[in-house]
Amino acid sequence: MSNPTPWHHFQQWYFHGHGSLRERQEKWLMNCLRANQNSLYGKEKGFAAIATIASFQQCVPVVEYETLTPLIERIAQGQQNVLFCESAQAFERTGGSYSGGKLIPYSARGLADFRHALTGWLEDTIREHRLTQGHAYWALSPVATRQEKTCSGVPVGAGDALYLGEDNLAAFAGLSAVPLSVGNVEDMADWQLLTLYYLLCCRDLRLISVWSPAFLTSLMAGLQARQQALLALLSCGGEVAGHSLGADAEALSRYQRYLLSSDARLVWPELAVISCWADAASQTLADEMMQHFPGVCLQPKGLLSTEAVISVPDKHGLPTLCVDSNFYEFVADDGVISLADELVVGSEYRVIVTTNSGLYRYHTGDRVKCTGESEGIPTLRFIGRGGVYSDLVGEKLTEPFVINCLASLCGFAALAQDIATPGYVLLLDSALCERNAPYLNDIEEQLCSNPQYLYARRLGQLAPLRCQFIDNPTDRYLCWRQRQGKRLGDIKIPAIFTAEQWRGAFQTGV
Numbered sequence: 416m417s418n419p420t421p422w423h424h425f426q427q428w429y430f431h432g433h434g435s436l437r438e439r440q441e442k443w444l445m446n447c448l449r450a451n452q453n454s455l456y457g458k459e460k461g462f463a464a465i466a467t468i469a470s471f472q473q474c475v476p477v478v479e480y481e482t483l484t485p486l487i488e489r490i491a492q493g494q495q496n497v498l499f500c501e502s503a504q505a506f507e508r509t510g511g512s513y514s515g516g517k518l519i520p521y522s523a524r525g526l527a528d529f530r531h532a533l534t535g536w537l538e539d540t541i542r543e544h545r546l547t548q549g550h551a552y553w554a555l556s557p558v559a560t561r562q563e564k565t566c567s568g569v570p571v572g573a574g575d576a577l578y579l580g581e582d583n584l585a586a587f588a589g590l591s592a593v594p595l596s597v598g599n600v601e602d603m604a605d606w607q608l609l610t611l612y613y614l615l616c617c618r619d620l621r622l623i624s625v626w627s628p629a630f631l632t633s634l635m636a637g638l639q640a641r642q643q644a645l646l647a648l649l650s651c652g653g654e655v656a657g658h659s660l661g662a663d664a665e666a667l668s669r670y671q672r673y674l675l676s677s678d679a680r681l682v683w684p685e686l687a688v689i690s691c692w693a694d695a696a697s698q699t700l701a702d703e704m705m706q707h708f709p710g711v712c713l714q715p716k717g718l719l720s721t722e723a724v725i726s727v728p729d730k731h732g733l734p735t736l737c738v739d740s741n742f743y744e745f746v747a748d749d750g751v752i753s754l755a756d757e758l759v760v761g762s763e764y765r766v767i768v769t770t771n772s773g774l775y776r777y778h779t780g781d782r783v784k785c786t787g788e789s790e791g792i793p794t795l796r797f798i799g800r801g802g803v804y805s806d807l808v809g810e811k812l813t814e815p816f817v818i819n820c821l822a823s824l825c826g827f828a829a830l831a832q833d834i835a836t837p838g839y840v841l842l843l844d845s846a847l848c849e850r851n852a853p854y855l856n857d858i859e860e861q862l863c864s865n866p867q868y869l870y871a872r873r874l875g876q877l878a879p880l881r882c883q884f885i886d887n888p889t890d891r892y893l894c895w896r897q898r899q900g901k902r903l904g905d906i907k908i909p910a911i912f913t914a915e916q917w918r919g920a921f922q923t924g925v
């Protein structure tokens with residue numbers, strides 16, 4: 416029998432809930448209400464007297480972030496027992512691609528729920544891809560130059576130890592191809608060079624887990640752009656940002672062969688699976704990314720947001736609802752609210768979530784499609800943000816609609832507002848001009864399937880769609896968002912750009 420490895424740790428940690436889907440959801444909800452019944456919000460809504468899901472829905476309203484903002488501000492100021500019965504462990508800001516980032520509190524119980532979903536995903540991934548040996552790469556972005564804190568001193572931006580838990584952190588560190596300390600490197604150029612060096616030295620890389628596929632595509636581009644520095648380090652060693660790096664002749668040989676062919680299998684022959692966002696606006700970017708990794712399995716990440724984890728891939732790679740991490744409700748376009756065991760395959764819903772971190776019946780804005788079930792648990796595909804749309808003259812182009820219109824295009828593809836015309840500009844990667852050319856005439860026709868857009872075009876209120884090809888659009892957008900203080904690995908590229916985003920990212924230089 417082989418000796419246990421850090422992979423073994425996650426197989427031992429995770430436990431599955433028991434009972435039917437409805438029973439598991441109701442049990443989780445009642446435990447959450449009991450734990451937080453003495454909070455200010457819990458007393459106001461009568462958590463202590465709630466004994467059924469139906470009474471919970473009667474007593475607690477569906478809310479959006481703005482409703483909770485005054486209470487979250489009180490938590491940030493240091494007040495306890497506001498939304499949950501404990502002190503906030505940390506806060507995190509949402510990405511804010513379309514609006515200002517929202518401040519989300521995390522309780523200890525809420526973080527434990529997140530870890531439960533994370534380790535469940537890891538256990539299933541380990542078993543499915545037989546990951547018992549070798550290393551993994553978890554995306555580590557450079558930290559912020561200055562750690563933000565609330566006025567009461569609570570950190571904004573949970574560190575690795577807080578997200579993973581001290582008991583898991585050592586296992587993650589043992590598996591990581593890139594030392595976790597690289598995440599503390601502030602200089603972007605040094606961080607990239609260190610990350611690439613350590614990855615090149617890791618011949619037995621088995622798993623890559625990132626958020627955005629654009630992050631990994633950008634990193635792979637660095638293998639070409641930084642080749643002089645990387646060849647020097649692998650040949651002679653050196654020091655980068657306090658890291659003493661040794662020469663590695665075997666890694667040097669693999670890298671040199673890669674530079675001649677751009678086949679990642681020559682660098683990481685044991686790589687089995689890449690986990691990243693691969694739905695909605697990330698789908699075409701994921702397809703582009705995987706061209707670097709022939710023969711490797713792409714595992715769509717599921718739906719994990721700053722507010723809550725909704726779904727993660729199961730052992731079949733299907734995005735299944737995290738039944739034992741939160742309580743979920745789903746609202747259809749006609750306003751009817753369904754529970755997890757009432758979802759209809761093929762139907763689309765907006766997600767309402769209840770968490771142990773103080774979000775009760777919280778409307779996330781995420782839109783999902785029920786694609787089936789896996790071992791009795793619903794599988795849900797993220798199709799876009801339901802509340803995100805562009806409306807210059809009444810056309811109301813929603814994000815899911817635009818994503819569907821652009822589905823035939825390769826690589827970076829987005830629709831940008833042109834207020835001056837007014838109208839829309841189709842933003843595309845100039846490197847993929849020839850591959851996308853056959854599909855360009857169809858995009859306007861797809862947009863005209865929206866009656867309001869078609870009406871505006873016929874009246875001349877909107878100009879015809881025009882194209883703009885951009886050099887290195889992914890890198891330019893990532894750099895622009897990073898300059899705004901966003902963490903590189905968390906940046907999601909939108910399908911609809913406001914005029915301000917278009918101007919900032921692509922019309923004012925890198």
